[in-house]
Amino acid sequence: MMRSLFSAVSGLSSHVGMLDVIGNNIANVNTVGFKAGRTTFEEALAQTIRSSVGSIGSRGGLNALQMGTGTRLAATDPLFTQGGIEATGVSTDLALEGSGFFVLNAGDQYLYSRAGSFRLDSSGRLVSSTSGLAVQGYTYDPKVQAFGTQFGDLAIPITEMEPARVTSDISIAGNLNSDSQPLGQALQSAVLYHIDGGTVDSTTKLLSLGTGGEALLQDGDTIAISAQVNGTGYSAEVDVSGNTTLADLMSALQSMLNEDPEVSGTTVSLDSQSRIRIDTPASLGTTAAIDALTMRGMGADDNLRIDFGSSLEMETLQEARDPIAVTQDLTIYDSLGEAHTLTIELTRVLGENAVSWTAKVDNGEVRVLQGGSGRIAWNSDGSIQGLSYNPEGDKIPAGIQLDFGNGSTSPVSMNLDVGTQGTFSGLTMLSSETQVIANQDGYSAGEFVDFQFDQNGIIHGLFSNGVQRPIAQVAVARFANPSGLTREGGSLFAFSPNSGSPMVAPPESHGGLTIQPGALEGSNVDLAEQFTQMILAQRGFQASARVLTTTDEILSDVINLKR
Structure with a gap:
């Protein structure tokens, strides 16, 4: 009889404990990084009245006779399910997605938390906004361009300067139009015919020219020829x-053009298709170009845009294209962080898929010691074949070598990169518009301006010179049994023998773990589930209380038997 009393009391006690856990869960429904608890009951010690007996001969065995003594609270485990991610817009707020904990320095020990509400203290350390404990992480070493292997207090170097970096690599990308040919190609194209339909040669009389049986010229007419060469007029x-x-017309045209020394050597001829052809020497490069040609006083066919009035305007049908002549200016830096202008000129090589290039700095004020010129060639499909430097003596330079002459490190060697051989990754030569972009890796000194986190917990520093580089990374710990951690209050957990040792590493080393900057992980408490558990706890408590009152009534009846 007394056992039922004790069993009922144990039921009351256990369900009160269950209500305590539920109440704590509901109270922390809005606590950042809170993990709900779960209660587990177990049967209390059973009292054995009679042990079990095995069968003997024809007599069967007997089971043990045992009486339970109630229940007890066996465990209150934290549930480390993922909480909802809530955006805050605060740059130092961090939310963990996946299994892991932030590591905080508590002096004599490390504590662990899912609450990523952080801020900077007066010394630039990243600390918990609720406990003030310093967040642990790895410092970035820009000299070796790697993070350290030992974690420590994570600090933002708000007073740090980013030193200047001398330019060492220059890349050129884009496209050069493969259809662009040097001067020396046909400038004027026009097919002329006799009135009787025959083709024209140099001995053809001008009075016999015409179309549709109609003469274009009459005896006594005057043909006026005018041309523009680089903006200068000739007639x-x-x-x-x-x-x-x-032939007389072509001779007059050639004499007129050769009056200008810039296009001296120009020839006028009749090609195999009876077209007047004007050729300028290829050696002229980009120094001269015939802009326009007009002849008046004769008619022509539609291709020559005939004006059957008093004159005919005959304009160029095919203009010679300038050779690819690209001038690309790029700002480069010396070791002091001073800016200089590098000018690279590209000029098409006649008859080849290649250009010659030259380089100068600050309009020639900076000495180019080696590698100031060379050649770039392309394959027939427009992919890059390679870049070379013009030999200097018995040596072939390995790059552009400069002496800035201002006290900075000298000499400085810069590598010129136009892409990987056989690919279209850099500078191509295709039949499309010419567009060239140049980049380099140098910069001037800069002050720390701001910082931001990425999904791997890396803090990127932003500097006034436009440089963005890593400065630190948040450390994350994992445990074999996170439910074995002990609660320390303040959404903090401590290592215990049953949790396993912490495995601290960068976030990307833990599979399936990312960090959401500017957000916090909310509580994982499910109110609907908690209310359901509350009903179960209440009913369990009521049932145990009923056992207690029933037992009390029976005991009263037993006492009354004596009366």
């Missing part, structure tokens, strides 16, 4: 008589 006249031939 000539040819009087037409019965003996004036096409």
Whole structure:
């Protein structure tokens, strides 16, 4: 009889404990990083009245006779399910997605938390906004471009300067138009015919030219020729008589053009298709170009845009293209962080898929010791074949070598990169618009301006010179049995023998773990589930109380038997 009393009391006690856990869960429904607890009951010690007996001969065995003594609270385990991610917009707030804990320095020990509400203290350390404990992480070493292997207090170097970096690599990308050919190609194209339909040669009389059986010129007409060469005008006249031939017209045109020394050596001829062809020497490069050509005083066919009035305007049908002549300016830096202008000029090589290049700095004020010129070639498909430097003596430079002459490190060697051989990754030569972009890796000194986190917990520093580089990384710990951690209050957990040793590493080393900057992980308490558990706890408590009152009534009846 007394056992039922003790069993009922144990039921009351256990369900009160269950209500305590539920109440704590509900109270922390809005606590950042809180992990709900779960109660587990177990049967209390059973009292054995009679032990079990095995069968003997024809007599069967007997089971043990045992009486339970109630229940007890066996465990209150934290549930480390993922809480909801809530954006805050605060740059130092961090939310963990996946299994892991932030590591905090408590002096004599490390504590662990899912609450990522952090801020900077007066010394620039990243600390918990609730406990003030310093967040642990790894410092970035820009000299070796790697993070350290030992974690410590994570600090933001708000007073740090980013030193200047001298330019060492220059890359050129884009496209050069493969259709662009040097001067020396046909400038003027026009097919002329006799009135009777025959083709034209240099001895053809001008009076016999015409279309549709109609003469274009008459005896006594004057052909006025004018041309523009780099914006300068030139003119000539040819009087037409019965003996004036096409050769006379071409001779007058050639004499007029050769008056300008910039296009001296220009020839005028008739090609195999009876077209007037004007050729300028290829050696002229980009120094001269015939902009326009007009002849008046004769008619022509539609291709020559005939004006059947008093004159004919004959404009160029095919202009010679300038060779690829690209001038690309790029700001580079010396070891002092001073800026200089590097000018690279690209000029098409006649008849080849190649350009020659030259480099100068600050309009020639900075000495180019080696590698100031060379050649870039392409394969027939437009992919890069390679870049070379012009030999200097018996040596072939390995890069552009400069002497800035201002007290900075000298000499400085810069590598010129136009892409990987056989690929289209850099500078191509295709039949499309010419567009060239140059980049380099140097910069001037800069002051620390701001910082931001990424999903691997890396803190990127932003500097006034435009440089963005890692400065530190948050450390994250994992445990074999996170439920074995002990609660320390303040959403903090401590290592215990049953949790396993902490495995501290960068976030990317823990599979399936990311960090959301500017957000916090909310409580994982499910109110609907907690209310359901509350009902179960209440009913369990009521049932145990009923056993207690029933037993009390029976005991009262037993006492009354004596009366």
